[in-house]
Each structure stands twice: as C-alpha cells, then as structure tokens.
Amino acid sequence: MADYIVGLTGGIGSGKTTVANLFAELGIALVDADVVARDVVSKNSTGLKAITRRFGTKILLADGNLDRSALRERIFNSDKDRLWLNDLLHPLIRQNMLQQCKEVQSNYVIMVVPLLFENGLDRLVHRTLLVDIPPELQQQRTIARDAVSAKQVQNIIGSQATRADKLSKADDVIDNQGEISALKCKVNALHTLYLHLSSEA
Known part of the structure; x- marks a missing residue:
C-alpha cells in the first residue's frame, strides 16, 4: 500500500x-485519471446508469457503451448539463483514484x-x-x-x-x-x- x-x-x-x-x-505504480474517468462511465457502471437516467438511452451506443460524441454534444450546448456531469463524475473519479492508491504495492x-x-x-x-x-x-x-x-x-x-x-x-x-x-x-x-x-x- x-x-x-x-x-x-x-x-x-x-x-x-x-x-x-x-x-x-x-x-x-501509476494511477491515471484519464483511465479512471473512462472506467467510471464504463458499461453497467453507476456513473453510466446515472447519465442514462438524465439524458436517456440516446447517449448509448448499440452495444450499451457510452456514446462519447453524443454526450459531448449534449453538454457542449448546456452549461447546466455540463455542471451536472462534473458534479457526478468528479467525486467518482476522486474516490476511485484514492482507492487505487491504497491498493498498490509501491513505495x-x-x-x-x-x-x-x-x-x-x-x-x-x-x-x-x-x-x-x-x-x-x-x-x-x-x-x-x-x-x-x-x-x-x-x-x-x-x-x-x-x-x-x-x-x-x-x-x-x-x-x-x-x-x-x-x-x-x-x-x-x-x-x-x-x-x-x-x-x-
């Protein structure tokens, strides 16, 4: 640890x-925020379920993964939606990164x-x-x-x-x-x- x-x-x-x-x-050991940011919105994750509840299934690809370009377009046009997304994802990313830091075997x-x-x-x-x-x-x-x-x-x-x-x-x-x-x-x-x-x- x-x-x-x-x-x-x-x-x-x-x-x-x-x-x-x-x-x-x-x-x-490395803990990469970009990797974690992808993980917290991966298929069937808590983050993706919350995003789907807010924006509907049209921000999903056919395989159930997040359609990043559709989400980007949605939040690009709305400060309110962008703030909501940041409020959802930032704590999830923080928590996940700190958990990974605790688990690694490294000086x-x-x-x-x-x-x-x-x-x-x-x-x-x-x-x-x-x-x-x-x-x-x-x-x-x-x-x-x-x-x-x-x-x-x-x-x-x-x-x-x-x-x-x-x-x-x-x-x-x-x-x-x-x-x-x-x-x-x-x-x-x-x-x-x-x-x-x-x-x-």
Missing part, C-alpha cells in the same frame, strides 16, 4: 505520459492528472510534479502527434491553467525540452527524492 502520493501534471503535449512511464520502469504512487490544479486535485496529493514545456512547443508536438489544427490546440491550452500559474503551484518541475537521456536523469533524481520523502511520511 502506498501512503505517499505524487501528483504528476502538465499541459497537452508536454510529455506527461513519457515521464509517468519512466517512473513505472523504476517500479512505481509511493504517481497519480497522473492532466487538470491537477484546475480541478483542485492537488489537495489529494503530498507533492506535485509539473512537466513543463513552452506553449509553442506544446502546439508543435500536439499537432504532430494528434493531427489536429493549431486553433484546436490553442483552445485546449487556453482552457487549462496558465503556464505561470502551474509553475507557481508545483513543488517540482521537469523541463522536458531536451533529449530522453536528460529526462531519465531528472526522473531518477526525483525518484530518489520521493523514496526519501515517502520513507519519512
């Missing part, structure tokens, strides 16, 4: 997943949360780690990776906390503009620090 939680975050295209996987290679656990500061989830962790790159590099990497337009990427970056805000809140920062070898060195150094901090917790 891991009693010490490090919250890992970073804007789109920053390299959060790469950093998380480097920690995993060192034997550290500490990395909780990967894209919107760690935006959703106030930094309150659940002992320490925060930000993967940081300049916005123009975020844009280049995301366009190359996801084949999306520059405007779409700008909208996503604009909807997240500012770089300055995240930098001011983070306990630790990894600058991810360099080579993978440099990144590994930074992760190894932080791993040593987190082992020390978790042993004292």
Whole structure:
C-alpha cells in the first residue's frame, strides 16, 4: 500500500505520459485519471446508469457503451448539463483514484492528472510534479502527434491553467525540452527524492 502520493501534471503535449512511464520502469505504480474517468462511465457502471437516467438511452451506443460524441454534444450546448456531469463524475473519479492508491504495492504512487490544479486535485496529493514545456512547443508536438489544427490546440491550452500559474503551484518541475537521456536523469533524481520523502511520511 502506498501512503505517499505524487501528483504528476502538465499541459497537452508536454510529455506527461513519457515521464509517468519512466517512473513505472523504476517500479512505481501509476494511477491515471484519464483511465479512471473512462472506467467510471464504463458499461453497467453507476456513473453510466446515472447519465442514462438524465439524458436517456440516446447517449448509448448499440452495444450499451457510452456514446462519447453524443454526450459531448449534449453538454457542449448546456452549461447546466455540463455542471451536472462534473458534479457526478468528479467525486467518482476522486474516490476511485484514492482507492487505487491504497491498493498498490509501491513505495509511493504517481497519480497522473492532466487538470491537477484546475480541478483542485492537488489537495489529494503530498507533492506535485509539473512537466513543463513552452506553449509553442506544446502546439508543435500536439499537432504532430494528434493531427489536429493549431486553433484546436490553442483552445485546449487556453482552457487549462496558465503556464505561470502551474509553475507557481508545483513543488517540482521537469523541463522536458531536451533529449530522453536528460529526462531519465531528472526522473531518477526525483525518484530518489520521493523514496526519501515517502520513507519519512
């Protein structure tokens, strides 16, 4: 059971997943908010049943799974529905992540949360780690990776906390503009620090 939680975050295209996987290679358990968010609305889940009660079966696919694009369209056009959905899902996601943290066998656990500061989830962790790159590099990497337009990427970056805000809140920062070898060195150094901090917790 891991009693010490490090919250890992970073804007789109920053390299959060790469950093998380480097920690995993060192034997550290990961709890990923994006995975949990999918689990809490999986087929026959409590979350999906509540969503179906509110919006009807038209937000389901033929196989009984959630039709994400139909739900997105529905909440995109209604602040009230979006708030309702957030009020339903955020506590479920929080509870599920904390439960997973309790169950892992690891000296500490990395909780990967894209919107760690935006959703106030930094309150659940002992320490925060930000993967940081300049916005123009975020844009280049995301366009190359996801084949999306520059405007779409700008909208996503604009909807997240500012770089300055995240930098001011983070306990630790990894600058991810360099080579993978440099990144590994930074992760190894932080791993040593987190082992020390978790042993004292």
